[in-house]
Amino acid sequence: MTGGPNQNGDTPSPAADVDLDSQGAALGLVVDGSLSQGVEVRLDPSASVEDVKVGAFVTIRGDNNNFFGVVTDVSLGTTDPRLKHTPPQVDNPFIAQVMSGTVAYGTISVLPNLIMPAVMGDSHEGPSAAKTIPPHFSRAYVASQRDVEAVFGQEDQGHFWIGSPLDMEHKLCVDLDEMVKRSIGVFGKSGTGKTFLTRLLLVGILQQGQASSLIFDMHSEYGWGAADPENHRFAKGLKQLFPARVSTFTLDDDSSRRRGSSTDEVVRIGYGEIEPEDVEMLRETLNLSEVAASAAFNLQQKFGQREWMSKFLALEGRDSVFEMANEIQVQPNALGSLYNRLSRLKRFDFLVESTRQDAANRVVEHLDRGQHVVLEFGKYGRDLTAYMLVSNLLTRRIHNQYVDRKEEAEGGQGREPRPLVIVIEEAHKFLSQSVASHTIFGTIARELRKYNVTLMVIDQRPSGIDSEVMSQVGTRLTCLLDNERDIEAVLEGTPGSRQLRTVLARLEPKQQALIFGHALPMPVVIHTREYGSTDSYEQLSRSAAGWTAPALGETIETHEERLDREISELFPEDG
Amino acid sequence: MTLDGSPPRRVGEVVEANSASFTAQCYTLYDAPPLGCIVSAGSPEIYGVVCRVATEPLDSSRPVLARGETAETEEEVFRDNPQLTRLLTSRFEALIAGHREGDADRHYLPSLPPPVHSFVYTCSPQEVARFTSRLDLLRLLLNSGPPMADEVLGACLRGAAVAHDDSEAFLLRAGKALAAELAGDLPRLNSILKKVSP
Incomplete structure (x- = not known):
């Protein structure tokens, strides 16, 4: 199809020519569908069902609009129901060739999510949510790199490259500004890559520089790093990648010392x-x-x-x-x-009769400096009581400070507090139906960004999270889930959830995630960006170079100083 | 046209015609074009597909009798009864599949059938290839009604394929067109495909 004359055999106009150049391979024709269920595309005989995968992107050319959608199902169709009872003589290659694509054909279900802007590359007009569907016999194509770029944006300060769409090389980016405005959920059963995905997101938030993060690091994986047994290597944490911008706090300094982690503060909490x-x-x-x-x-x-x-x-x-x-x-x-x-x-050794230092204040001080704080739990990470007690206690106090300061700022008496993303694991323990209504995490989840604090919840049992809280989670990233109730909980309230269910259940158990919500214009399955190799660290640190604030203690040479230094270097005897 | 691709020639004359078909009598006994052959009659040409070939007595009230009881060979029968070739005749019926209008082929029935006594010709390979470049005749043949319509169709496609440069591609295209026509009747499709399979 690419570059060829259009269907009517007319000479294409120059504009249409440009469009055709950027078009992917032809798939087939729209033959059925509805806005709620998505459209059915009958595959051309030349397109094999085996080449089309669930979760792949498709563009459909309607009469007046270009639609952008995702494949939600692939099926086989036949014009005669008797086919399955008396299959034709397919050992005769001629008969097999005639039958395939005519009497027996493949169909794909496509959920058209977006209408593409009429003029590609016009930054003022982005893709908009599809409120209609393409008419009968509209042609469907594999989405081209350019289409994907137009929808998901290019990597820049506000867009973080998190992975690539299935079977595509293209960098898929999430809109970090949108993402940190609301709470974020990272779900998936254990061992599916939640931790790696979270590390990536945190690197993104760190690079973007608009928000700080406070990580209650249950298993001490995010601060210094942790073993990655699957790949027989050590996955570096944030502190190793960005030493100047991450502060590590610890509850268990023995464990931190043993692991060689450099910690900035030891947390003690008074009764x-x-x-x-x-x-x-x-x-x-x-x-x-x-x-x-x-x-x-x-x-x-x-x-x-x-x-x-x-x-x-x-x-x-x-x-x-x-x-x-x-x-x-x-x-x-x-x-x-x-x-x-x-x-x-x-x-708990970290609980003391009285302490001179207020841990919550110390955390806030670091956050105010634009630092990202990781609280390592060490051996206490194995004790859910300690984890819940400390994270709840610190969060409540930090949140109170944020509320006060936000209100002062609104009254014109100070600066707005820096937006904060609080990361908690085993979130269903904090946000279960029975406790969500009266814990600080429930409050934060419900009040959205009113006080510049949002949550990033990491959990393997999303069904345990209160549905009211779940509905406030703006962006959801989910790795493979196989429990029916968990899948339902994650997809609840999402348009097209019935189709997404098929996609979610078919995810690979590793390095794949379904992302949907505010940070993306439409749901997408990604192959997560690599994290853990030397190259990947370099890329992650390099793209963070755009951040301009100087690290603590770093001195910057003024223009005059530089001039003096250069003169004395050139003419040493004169100096 | 004949299957061996020999040049067009006059094979007979229309003796009976209606809107859907015409019958022609051959000038020479046993010289009818083969089943499925595309023939043309009249001017401008009306195209038909041979769907029935018959050799019968000229006078239907005088049935043919067996005469070779004592003869050694079949040729001997004709040699001993030279009148036989005058008492018998070959006729063929063609289903009308389209006609010529100006410079264009029309793949639907003409407003009138060819007049009686119109000459009937076989078509040249070029003419066959041109006329079968569109496959609308498949539908006409499928719905023509004679009991062996599928046989006629198979024979027609086999014959027409020879006239095309890429016979296999033509057969595949025809097969796909047939599959679209017979989408709901798989056994019939299957049996026709077996007949045309290269």
Whole structure:
């Protein structure tokens, strides 16, 4: 088809000629369809079904619009239902040749997502959401590189190259500005590449420079790095790639030292910083009843915020706990179980009676300097209680500071806080239906970017996340999921979810992800960009070079100083 | 045209015609064009596809009798009964498949059939290739009704293929056109394809 005369045999106009030049291989004709279900394209006899893959991009030339869509299904059709009962003599090559593409043919289902701009390359007019479908007999083509570029943008400061579309070499970019405006979800069952995808996204956010990130690094994978057993190598973390722009905090400095990770700060948390809300969120992991958890509020009333925990844990013996229960009018057994469970927290070395440094303030200070903060949990990463307690506690305090500062900025009394993306793992524990309504993460997810804080949730059980929170996740990146409920949860509320379900279930278990939401004009399956080889590190660091803010402690030579230095180098005896 | 591609020649004369077909009587006994052959009659030409060839007594009230009981060979029968060639005649029927109008081939029925006594000619290979460059005649033949329509069609395609430079490509194109016509009748399609398979 490429470059040939058009269907009517007319001489193509110069404009049409340009279009044809940038066209991919012809696929077939639109023969059926609807806006909700997508259109059916009957493949030309020359196009084999084996060459068309689910998730591939297709352009369809309608009468007045060019449509851009994605293949959601591939099927075989026949004009005569008797074909499957009495197959023709296909051992005769002539008969086989005649039958294929006529009586027996292939069809693909295409979901036309976008209408392409009439003039390609016109930056003022991007692709718009398709509100209609191409008419009967419109021709469908494999999308060309140029079409893909027009839809997904080119790599630049605001667009981060995250991978390539299936079977294409083209760099597919996500719009980072759009992405960090709302919460982000990274899903996929374990071992499908969530961590690598998250690392890439974080590098992107870091390069873009508009937002800071705070990573609650459960398994200490994002800061310094972690082993990549699949490829028998060590995957570098952010700190190794961008030492000047990433600060690592640790809860377990022994572990950090053993791993050779250079940490900037060791986090200690005083009992006084733990609030009853934290206990409420740990209800499930600590196996506390509702009554027991709410007893913490009574204790707080009795002793005050700074002291309730240390004074409560200082009680000795069952009797004194029961006495206390009578005093604050709580069921004795409930308070007893609260006492037992909270006593477990004593084994966390990072919890101390009192600390001079406020960890949340330190984190915010680093964030304000434009740093990205990774909090490594070390051995505590294996303990969900510690992970939830610390991330919830720090996030709440940081969020409070952001709220205050945002409000001050709105009142004209200061600068807006720098946008922050908070990264949490095992998100369904924080955002499950039972706790999402009253934890800080639920609040952040729901209030969107009102206070310049958004979430990046990483999870393997998206079905455990409250649907209200899920609906606020702007951009979703999902690797392979095979549980029906998880697939449903991820796709909930997405247009064309029925078609995407087929695509999602067919993802490769490695290095493939389905991305959809605000950062992209349409859902797309990508082959994730490589992360882990020397080349990939170089590329990632190189494309970050556009960032201009000087690193801390770095001195910059002024014009005069440079002149002086050059003169003294040229004429040493004069100096 | 004949299958061996010999030049066009006059083979007979129309003796009966209707809108869908005409019957011609051959000048020479047993000299009818073969089944599926494309012939033309009248001026401007009306094209037909031979769908039935018959040799029968000139006088239908006088049935032919067997005469060779004592003869050694079949030639001997004719030698002993020289009147036989005068009592028998070959006729063929052609389904009208299109006609010529000015410089163009029309692949539909002419407004009138060829007049009786029009001369009937076989077509040159060039003429056959030109007329079968479009395959609308397939539909006419498929729906023509005679019991052996599929046989006629198969013979016609086999014959026409010889006239095309790339016979295989022509047969494939014809096969695909047939498949479109017979999309809902796979067994019939299959049987015709077997007949034309190169």
